[in-house]
Amino acid sequence: MPTFGDIRCTMHRHGDDLLSAGLGLRGLAGLATPFAHPFSPTAAELRRRAIHSSWKGIADLDPLGGFGDVYGAVPDVPGREYTTFARLPHARSPHRVLVQVPDAFDRRKRVLVVAASSGSRGIYGAIALAGCWGLPKGFAVAYTDKGAGSGYVDPADGTGVALDGTRARTGDAVLEFEPEGLSVDDGIAVKHAHSGDHPEADWGRHVLDAARFGLAMLDRAMPEDAPFTAQNTIIIATGLSNGGGAVLRAAGDDTMGLLDAVVAVAPNVYVEGHGRPLYDYASEASVLLPAALAAPLFDEVPFARVAGLPLPAWALRGAALRAHGRLAAQSPVAQADEALAMLRAGGWQDDALRVAATSVSLDLWRTITVAYASAYLRRGAGRMPGGFAYRAPPLAGATLRATWWAEGSGVPPGAGIVLAGGTDLSLDPTLPGRLSLRDLWQDDTLRDAVRTTAAALPRDNLPILVVQGTHDGMIPLAFSAAPYVAWLRAAGRRPVFWQVPHAQHFDAFLAFPGFGERHLPLLPFGFAALDRAWQHLDQGRALPEDAAVRDARPRGAGRLTAGALALPG
Structure with missing residues (x-):
């Protein structure tokens, strides 16, 4: 079982909500809000910047992309956040977990959405998928950074990232990542690459830890309705890219029956002897x-x-x-x-x-x-x-260093760090x-x-929905989702598999000139799959059939339309 450190609780109301930190769709689509004091941003400013950069890195918020009109929305969702550092028994470094509990939590439905960050992103790296879908419905959302994230350590000044996102020196606060024996010549230390834990081997356990933390924080937020357990709370796991692979790994690791459904979008998933692992291709x-x-x-x-x-x-x-x-x-x-x-x-x-x-x-x-x-x-x-190293050039001073937690992708270069x-x-x-x-x-x-990253077989009756774009050039369907689904079926499982023509891996790239015209966003299909999983659990509606989404077509030069998406019914 994991251990949880000190828990930080913050309120987010009156212009600072859970879903957009008060920015709304217009603010998320625009430029980042400057820090009042660039050398020392506050925890609230860093959180707002982290949420902004997570949205911009995942969703297509371009005016032609249809977000907020054809699909998706960013309503104001007031509530509370609980965050801590969790540690697996064998791990050197913790992984960050965070739970968002909306004020309008549906106490009758009692739903917890558990999400893993895409790529190697920080704790808000799944907010555009899991938060956008679950929070407006009155569902709580628990996130994990999967042992990655942007808690970069700079030996030049001996600083890392504290629980609230601000930079602190070793010994002054508990840090997200504290490598031993780091010298200035070693360059910047990054948790995914340098923790020594091989975090990808534990992706599934990170997701299950987030689910346990989510239940515990629901107990804390609403003691009058406690206990929240896997028996009386519906738990839906979802993720995109590496996050999608993480929730499929959790499905295989879930020997206690915590999860009620899993929705994986463009998953980086590997089954030994089937497909090809990411590092190979x-x-x-x-x-x-x-x-x-x-x-x-x-x-x-x-x-x-x-x-x-x-x-x-x-x-x-x-x-x-x-x-x-x-x-x-x-x-x-x-x-x-x-x-x-x-x-x-x-x-x-x-x-x-x-x-x-x-x-x-x-x-x-x-x-x-x-x-x-x-x-x-x-x-x-x-x-x-x-002979590689991550380095911060001399001109990358305190102002850039202060943004690392909020803007770093978890895998440099970026935010002033070079490879x-x-x-x-x-x-x-x-x-x-x-x-x-x-x-x-x-x-x-x-x-x-x-080999330690290979997925294990989930239990027979667990609903699993997999959504993948046929034009995915980062996690190709032929190497990941397709062989995973075939493996499940050969073992007698019955996953739902939606293959989306013209969809590729990065919705955020659709704003690039010449790119959006040729492709479709994948997020609306992820939302639709989550809808169908929820309808199955809540109403007993049959799971959907597999779909090639044959009527979907590229967006073209104009605005995205619902007809171009042709979402499965």
């Missing part, structure tokens, strides 16, 4: 996909070309890979075709590859594999594989680091760590 894409982008498949794909021509860097990647013995073809065109053929042979589908080009241009493949390699090998900040190392002085300077990360896939220690 991400390290492959980091090396090969840039060389493939000159192929005709990527004609007119946003961010893959400039003025209709492949960038020289991609021709250089092909030549560099040939020099390293990774490609055999001699001409740039033939090298692109060879790299593309290798990706297809590994199971990549063309719709996913086209969208994956965006992740090349944003350098996401290298960013992800650096952090995951360090976590899998349990390396500290000064011993990251490949250093793994480079040389060649014309393709990042290739050495990428090749070293790819070659680590043959390392037995790393592979053993990945």
